[in-house]
Amino acid sequence: MDMTLTAEQDAVRKAVKEWVDDVVAPPALENDRRERFPQEALDGLKQTGFIGLSIPEEFGGGGGDPMSYVLYIEELGRGDANVRSIVSVHLGLVAGSIDRWGTQEQKEQWLPRMATGEVLGCFGLTEPDYGSNPADLQATAVKQADGGYVLNGNKIFITNGTIAGVTLFMARTGGEGARGVSAFLVPNDAEGFEAKPIHGKLGLRSCDTAELVLRDVKVGPEALLGGEEGKGIRVALTALNDGRMSLGASCTGLGQAALDTMVKYTKERVQFGKPVAGHQLVQALIADTAVEVDCARLLTYRVADLKTRGEDYSLAASKAKYYASEMSVRAANACVQAHGGYGYIDEYAAGKYLRDARVTTLYEGTSQIQQLIIGRALTGISAF
Numbered sequence: 001m002d003m004t005l006t007a008e009q010d011a012v013r014k015a016v017k018e019w020v021d022d023v024v025a026p027p028a029l030e031n032d033r034r035e036r037f038p039q040e041a042l043d044g045l046k047q048t049g050f051i052g053l054s055i056p057e058e059f060g061g062g063g064g065d066p067m068s069y070v071l072y073i074e075e076l077g078r079g080d081a082n083v084r085s086i087v088s089v090h091l092g093l094v095a096g097s098i099d100r101w102g103t104q105e106q107k108e109q110w111l112p113r114m115a116t117g118e119v120l121g122c123f124g125l126t127e128p129d130y131g132s133n134p135a136d137l138q139a140t141a142v143k144q145a146d147g148g149y150v151l152n153g154n155k156i157f158i159t160n161g162t163i164a165g166v167t168l169f170m171a172r173t174g175g176e177g178a179r180g181v182s183a184f185l186v187p188n189d190a191e192g193f194e195a196k197p198i199h200g201k202l203g204l205r206s207c208d209t210a211e212l213v214l215r216d217v218k219v220g221p222e223a224l225l226g227g228e229e230g231k232g233i234r235v236a237l238t239a240l241n242d243g244r245m246s247l248g249a250s251c252t253g254l255g256q257a258a259l260d261t262m263v264k265y266t267k268e269r270v271q272f273g274k275p276v277a278g279h280q281l282v283q284a285l286i287a288d289t290a291v292e293v294d295c296a297r298l299l300t301y302r303v304a305d306l307k308t309r310g311e312d313y314s315l316a317a318s319k320a321k322y323y324a325s326e327m328s329v330r331a332a333n334a335c336v337q338a339h340g341g342y343g344y345i346d347e348y349a350a351g352k353y354l355r356d357a358r359v360t361t362l363y364e365g366t367s368q369i370q371q372l373i374i375g376r377a378l379t380g381i382s383a384f
């Protein structure tokens, strides 16, 4: 272990690791081949209580601290990035936002059911024409005489979209730009709410990704997160600080899986009369990957540490996400390389790692967006 952990953090790490090795990792490749949703893993997340790990205990969750959460997500990422997506959207982006911004009534309405997994969350920010630039999004929320709202608009690429019970839905309540956007908690079974699955993804093939179409969906005033208009982009970007920390952890886990797989295979595969792991250039692949996985891990643990200490962790989260996502693609690619031709067929997990890693430089803010966030923070000049 790279850090000194509390007894509680260490217990979480060990329990999750064991469960991931037993339940999550074994069917992952077959689920990927069939585009099959990892239902056993989701059932297990509910049975073990892991599904509510970071929700406060007063709402029935595990009350896990940021470091426990990061260790948990890292292990899920090592076992199957599809399962990691379900959890980090549910907990990091949605439950975390309700806990941070919600009224007491909103917390009581949603968090206990999210803690058991009875209700899963999804995060509705991206629109077909507004991805990197969500401040200009076009979904609308029109206020009614009774204080409620009528929602209209499309969201694209929404993780958990067809399985969620609640969507954190960002929509324009008035005015242009970020200040005109508000955040709503919308039940997915509301009349006029449609979730259409998206198939044919390069990776994350067993994860639920959907387009959301809202047509005249009526919600009461209690659906406005925090009861205040105009905070939707701040809500979303604050959630994404946690999302980026999660992704740092997930990519570390995926990189670790690629490394472990590479080491195992190259010790077994013999060429030129010795295991390919005995060839110096193969050892270089392994060594470079090992160093990069450690770098990503330490960058991510720093985010959790800053969060625990109540300090601003947004810049550290962008750095961790940027580095870890790019690293995970390199690590998975090295894993394919070390497998030779066998890395190119789906008998081994190497190809799945590469396909699952590929999306991580795109979502939760692309690598270019992270570079601009980091550049803006260091120079004080915005390139947006």
Ligand code: TGC
Pocket: 084, 085, 086, 088, 089, 123, 125, 126, 131, 132, 133, 134, 135, 159, 178, 179, 233, 234, 237, 238, 240, 241, 243, 247, 314, 363, 364, 365, 366, 369, 373, 384
């Ligand atoms: P900007 O003017 O900078 O800020 C608008 C308001 O937000 C506040 N803010 C932040 N608050 C907390 N944390 C941060 N990191 C924040 N950054 C900004 C800011 O103070 C301001 O508040 P206020 O009260 O003054 O209004 O906004 P901008 O429009 O210039 O933002 C620029 C940019 C590009 C950085 C931002 O739009 C961005 O990050 N774009 C990327 C979009 C993105 O990451 N989308 C991800 C969608 S979700 C997803 O991909 C889930 S993947 C699922 C899975 O993991 O499986």
Ligand code: FAD
Pocket: 089, 122, 123, 124, 125, 126, 128, 129, 130, 131, 132, 133, 156, 157, 158, 159, 160, 201, 204, 209, 359, 362, 363, 364, 365, 366, 367, 368, 369, 372, 383, 384
């Ligand atoms: P664009 O913004 O159109 O970007 C296209 C290219 O232009 C990129 O290379 C980008 O880096 C570059 N670019 C854009 N602006 C700039 C700039 N200013 N400077 C330099 N380069 C720039 N969204 C959600 O809201 N919720 C989810 O649960 C969710 N899950 C997802 C799951 C999957 C599998 C995928 C693929 C996406 C998911 N997304 C989700 C959406 C994701 O966050 C967006 O795809 C991402 O933010 C990029 O937006 P875009 O696809 O519109 O690309």
